[in-house]
Amino acid sequence: MTRxxxxxxxxxxxxxxxxxxxxxxxxxxxxxxxxxxxxxxDDGRIEDAISGVDQGAGIRVTKGERTxxxxxxxxxxxxLIALAGRAARGVAxxxxxxxxxxxxxxxxARPSTVAIDPRDVAVERKxxxxxxxxxxxxxxxxxxxxxxxxxxxxxxDVLVANSDGLHRADTRVxxxxxxxxxxxxxxxxxxxxxxxRGTAGFEMLTDEAVEQAARDAARRAILNVGAxxxxxGTYTVVLSSEAGGTLIHESVGHGLxxxxxxxxxxxxxxxxxxxxxxxxxTVIDDGTDPNKRGTAAMDDExxxxxxxxxxxxxxxxxYLSDRKHAEKLGIKRSGNARxxxxxxxxxxxxxxxxxxxxxxxxxxILRSVKDGVFVKKMGGGQVDVVSxxxxxxxxxxxxxxxxxxxxxxxxxxxxxxxxxxMSEIDMVGTDLGYSxxxxxxxxxxxxxxxAQPTLRIPAVVVGGKLK
Amino acid sequence: xSERLTxxxxxxxALQALRDMxxxxxxxxxxxxxxxxxxxxxxxxxxxxxxxxxxxxxxxIDEQRxxxxxxxxxxxxxxxxxxxxxxxxxxxxxxxxDLVLATRPLDDADLDIYQAGIVDRALGERGAVxxxxxxxxxxxxxxxxxxxxxxxSDSESTTMIATTGGVRGSFRxxxxxxxxxxxxxxxxxxxxxxxxxxxxxxxxxxxxxxGERAARRAAEKLGAKxxxxxxxxxxxxxxxxxxxxxxxxxxxxxxxxxxGRSLFxxxxxxxxxxxxxTVIDDARRPRGxxxxxxxxEGVATTTRVLIEGGTLRGYLxxxxxxxxxxxxxxxxxxxxxxxxxxxxxxxxxxxxxxVDDTDAAVRGLDRALAVTSLLNLHTxxxxxxxxxxxxxxxxxxxxxxxxxxxxxxxxGNLTDLLNAVVGVGSDLVFGPGGLGSPTIVxxxxxxxxx
Numbered sequence: 001m002t003r004x005x006x007x008x009x010x011x012x013x014x015x016x017x018x019x020x021x022x023x024x025x026x027x028x029x030x031x032x033x034x035x036x037x038x039x040x041x042d043d044g045r046i047e048d049a050i051s052g053v054d055q056g057a058g059i060r061v062t063k064g065e066r067t068x069x070x071x072x073x074x075x076x077x078x079x080l081i082a083l084a085g086r087a088a089r090g091v092a093x094x095x096x097x098x099x100x101x102x103x104x105x106x107x108x109a110r111p112s113t114v115a116i117d118p119r120d121v122a123v124e125r126k127x128x129x130x131x132x133x134x135x136x137x138x139x140x141x142x143x144x145x146x147x148x149x150x151x152x153x154x155x156x157d158v159l160v161a162n163s164d165g166l167h168r169a170d171t172r173v174x175x176x177x178x179x180x181x182x183x184x185x186x187x188x189x190x191x192x193x194x195x196x197r198g199t200a201g202f203e204m205l206t207d208e209a210v211e212q213a214a215r216d217a218a219r220r221a222i223l224n225v226g227a228x229x230x231x232x233g234t235y236t237v238v239l240s241s242e243a244g245g246t247l248i249h250e251s252v253g254h255g256l257x258x259x260x261x262x263x264x265x266x267x268x269x270x271x272x273x274x275x276x277x278x279x280x281x282t283v284i285d286d287g288t289d290p291n292k293r294g295t296a297a298m299d300d301e302x303x304x305x306x307x308x309x310x311x312x313x314x315x316x317x318x319y320l321s322d323r324k325h326a327e328k329l330g331i332k333r334s335g336n337a338r339x340x341x342x343x344x345x346x347x348x349x350x351x352x353x354x355x356x357x358x359x360x361x362x363x364x365i366l367r368s369v370k371d372g373v374f375v376k377k378m379g380g381g382q383v384d385v386v387s388x389x390x391x392x393x394x395x396x397x398x399x400x401x402x403x404x405x406x407x408x409x410x411x412x413x414x415x416x417x418x419x420x421x422m423s424e425i426d427m428v429g430t431d432l433g434y435s436x437x438x439x440x441x442x443x444x445x446x447x448x449x450x451a452q453p454t455l456r457i458p459a460v461v462v463g464g465k466l467k
Numbered sequence: 468x469s470e471r472l473t474x475x476x477x478x479x480x481a482l483q484a485l486r487d488m489x490x491x492x493x494x495x496x497x498x499x500x501x502x503x504x505x506x507x508x509x510x511x512x513x514x515x516x517x518x519x520x521x522x523x524x525x526x527x528i529d530e531q532r533x534x535x536x537x538x539x540x541x542x543x544x545x546x547x548x549x550x551x552x553x554x555x556x557x558x559x560x561x562x563x564x565d566l567v568l569a570t571r572p573l574d575d576a577d578l579d580i581y582q583a584g585i586v587d588r589a590l591g592e593r594g595a596v597x598x599x600x601x602x603x604x605x606x607x608x609x610x611x612x613x614x615x616x617x618x619x620s621d622s623e624s625t626t627m628i629a630t631t632g633g634v635r636g637s638f639r640x641x642x643x644x645x646x647x648x649x650x651x652x653x654x655x656x657x658x659x660x661x662x663x664x665x666x667x668x669x670x671x672x673x674x675x676x677x678g679e680r681a682a683r684r685a686a687e688k689l690g691a692k693x694x695x696x697x698x699x700x701x702x703x704x705x706x707x708x709x710x711x712x713x714x715x716x717x718x719x720x721x722x723x724x725x726x727g728r729s730l731f732x733x734x735x736x737x738x739x740x741x742x743x744x745t746v747i748d749d750a751r752r753p754r755g756x757x758x759x760x761x762x763x764e765g766v767a768t769t770t771r772v773l774i775e776g777g778t779l780r781g782y783l784x785x786x787x788x789x790x791x792x793x794x795x796x797x798x799x800x801x802x803x804x805x806x807x808x809x810x811x812x813x814x815x816x817x818x819x820x821x822v823d824d825t826d827a828a829v830r831g832l833d834r835a836l837a838v839t840s841l842l843n844l845h846t847x848x849x850x851x852x853x854x855x856x857x858x859x860x861x862x863x864x865x866x867x868x869x870x871x872x873x874x875x876x877x878x879g880n881l882t883d884l885l886n887a888v889v890g891v892g893s894d895l896v897f898g899p900g901g902l903g904s905p906t907i908v909x910x911x912x913x914x915x916x917x
Contacts (some may be wrong), residue, residue, distance in 0.1 A: 002569075025585060036662065037474065038805075039559065042726060042774050044727050045561040045563070046559060046560045046561050047533075047560060047561065047563075048533070048535065048555070048560065048808060049533075049534060049535065049556035049559040049560045050535045050536070050537075050556065050808055051535075051536045051537075051539075051552050051553075051555075051690065052524075052537035052538060052555055052806050053538050053540065054522065054537075054538075054539045054806060055540065056520075056539060057555060064899055065508075065511065065513060066511075066512055066513060066514065066515070066517050067513065067514040067515070068514070068517075069515070069516045069517070070516075070517045070518075070519075071517070071518050071519070072517070072518065072519030072521075073519070073521055073522060075518055075539075075540055075541070075545075076659060088516075088591075090515055090517060123559050125557075127559055130582075131809070145727060146726060146727050146728065148726075170474020182727065182850055185477050188849050188851065189727075189848075189850040190848070190849065190850070190851060210556075221725060229853075232696050232876065232878060232913055232914070232915030232916075233916075234696075234916075234917055243710070250572060260615070263615065264612065264613070265613060265615055265650055265657070265659075303669035333866065340515045343518055343520070345514065345516065352488065367480065379846060380843065380845060380846060382842040382843050382857065383842075384659060384840070384842070384859075385615075385659075386615065386648075386650055386657050386658065386659035387657060387658055387659065387688070387691075387873065389842070389857065389873055389874060390842070390859020391842035391843045391856065391876070392843065392856070393843055393846040393855075410853070411848075411851075411853045411854075411855050411878065412855060413843060413846070413855035413859045413876050413878070413915075415842075415858060415874055415875065415915075417494065417874065419493060442616070461693075461876065461915055461916060461917070462873070462876075462915065463855040463856070463857070463875070463877070463878050463915035464855055464876075464878055464913075
């Protein structure tokens with residue numbers, strides 16, 4: 001699939017030797033070529049068509065507790081060796097010189113299939129999908145005022161080599177079609193959003209799938225213009241599996257990242273083997289889940305991705321780690337070192353994170369609630385990892401009255417504290433629903449997916465306008 | 468080594484490629500930057516990053532259709548290939564009679580935004596800034612013993628723009644900043660406090676102030692409790708008000724206005740806020756963090772009063788959106804880098820200083836909430852103005868801090884909030900992102916809690 005030559009084992013070794021030429025314990029080369037295409041349909045017109053390529057490399061040298069990382073755009077081997085020289089000059093001179101091991105290139109299995117390379121698909125076909133989304137959303141209801149549809153294609157070729165002899169490549173083909181709809185009724189304007197995102201070939205973008213996303217976005221906007229403002233207060237909440245996993249991502253996932261735990265700053269620090277959630281709760285991060293948005297063959301240090309059980313029936317088992325933090329914490333590397341691009345050092349972060357299926361019938365969970373709030377779709381969220389306090393946006397929700405869905409509500413937010421919430425969940429459904437997004441941490445974005453079954457939370461703060 | 472073209476030669480090569488394609492309307496944008504950051508841990512430097520980047524973005528308007536392509540491959544072939552891709556992309560987009568490129572010559576504004584050699588400082592000197600931040604934080608409050616992350620960063624960059632029509636300009640800028648997230652611990656409770664500041668010159672940074680503010684933010688949250696659901700007056704200190712202002716910024720974009728995505732649409736000349744509120748976007752503020760002589764389309768930047776005494780005065784525009792609205796281009800087509808298209812955005816956006824004694828105003832309130840952090844600001848609905856945010860704060864009675872608060876939401880409507888401003892302080896300060904604000908007092912917002 002790689003159309004451009006990346007870096008040969010010989011050239012990589014040359015760069016690594018150069019990087020270690022003035023001292024240093026270990027060196028790594030990360031090379032990347034990233035091709036993107038972005039199309040934006042706005043107000044019924046194709047407004048932007050942007051194509052680009054960014055190629056560069058980063059060279060990391062560690063010496064004792066200090067890491068030096070030099071990175072830049074590179075065109076060829078000469079640029080790469082010059083960059084390695086810059087990295088070497090950043091390392092304090094002295095100490096033992098370390099030889100690099102002979103490169104041992106190997107091929108990793110690719111968890112995601114790509115039947116149709118999107119670069120082989122005519123741009124007109126991609127434009128056609130956006131026009132179709134626009135038509136479908138507008139045709140659904142005269143209250144639809146505005147439709148924005150975007151197509152984003154990303155093909156990232158990555159090569160990681162290090163002085164231990166590792167030499168591995170990966171190609172991540174990611175697609176994203178997003179539809180944003182604004183609807184108006186009387187003076188009320190509200191929006192609805194839906195996206196199709198995955199690590200997959202163009203085959204994931206069928207007409208049916210794109211049309212469904214457009215309908216969902218439009219339906220949500222229309223529902224919200226007719227909805228009551230959400231009340232503020234503490235309620236029993238049922239989170240539909242369709243809501244996706246923003247909850248698990250924000251309330252638990254970030255707190256399980258190893259970098260924070262090494263510093264002892266997470267609410268989960270030092271608690272491996274302890275009960276940190278209800279025994280109904282099992283949390284898994286799975287970078288191998290085929291075609292999901294957070295999936296890759298390896299992480300950005302060349303460690304194969306894997307399925308990691310983080311919390312098993314309420315007991316904390318391990319953290320999401322990169323090389324450095326796995327070693328320091330004495331845990332197994334989990335393949336969670338990710339970076340936005342060659343411009344950054346990798347950091348510990350999630351891939352596809354989920355709460356595993358439970359044993360309760362989702363229908364029965366809903367029927368069990370006399371008076372509460374049913375959350376059908378969540379938007380973005382944010383967490384303060386040190387205190388565990390989180391907040392997230394709810395984009396589709398209803399009042400529950402006598403075990404049945406009642407009037408729709410708009411403008412609600414859910415707030416709480418991660419470990420407290422996880423110990424309070426008292427029903428977990430047999431179903432599983434996914435959501436996707438771009439996670440931000442330390443200024444770096446990373447494509448992720450999250451999933452969860454239907455959940456019941458006996459009491460949680462819902463923020464809305466006071467009635 | 469392959470021949471490395473100078474920035475000027477790259478721009479000339481791109482212009483020539485556009486002329487060779489008989490492209491009458493073409494534009495080349497080049498960005499070259501050197502930047503670095505130093506992160507410390509346990510009193511020593513833990514990581515050092517040196518970053519170099521250089522690339523071009525090429526825009527063409529062919530038969531009134533816009534195409535855009537970018538590349539980091541700055542060989543002559545790479546540049547020509549990029550120009551050709553831009554032309555191919557123009558075949559995909561729709562015709563728009565309002566598409567134009569810059570035509571007015573650029574002035575030589577000196578905004579004092581460049582200090583040569585900022586990235587060449589010795590590692591020890593740069594690391595010392597971060598170490599001083601942590602030291603100041605520890606000294607401020609004994610309960611601050613840890614840090615989530617403390618960094619010093621700096622950059623120097625060159626931006627060039629040239630059109631086939633003859634507009635050509637370039638400027639250099641420098642930047643340095645430091646930030647920390649201090650962690651305070653007491654009786655098993657742990658709270659984080661973030662603060663960061665930045666400047667155009669090394670001497671502008673005050674590491675001690677950064678550490679002190681972060682430490683106070685963390686320590687003041689210790690022992691936080693929920694609050695009952697109720698309506699309360701709300702106080703936003705300048706840094707919290709800046710967070711809110713950042714979320715309001717896009718509402719001034721003419722692009723959002725034209726597409727019905729701003730609650731300020733069709734409201735020029737109307738009252739949109741309390742008369743105490745004046746909002747200004749000043750791209751020419753000397754040493755401003757987002758000051759620049761020209762924008763991402765090669766249009767000279769300006770200073771704009773957006774809200775004057777509560778009345779909406781205008782919008783921020785690009786060339787295209789200005790033509791659509793029949794206005795002058797304000798020079799607010801901002802570009803994040805060579806790979807990013809120009810989007811209408813703010814420069815140094817600030818709420819102007821008021822005359823109210825906000826401390827006295829708060830002492831006059833029986834009960835109030837002083838906000839210390841806001842979560843999910845990006846979810847404010849730009850159209851309806853509705854918001855429901857996670858928050859922490861201090862619960863006050865007649866200005867006295869009774870206890871810190873967490874696990875609450877603050878909900879309302881932006882229009883109502885702007886009209887409910889009952890106090891604007893004289894303590895205007897500027898922070899990261901070019902934002903600025905004084906202390907703001909709001910008469911009442913909905914608090915969701917226990």
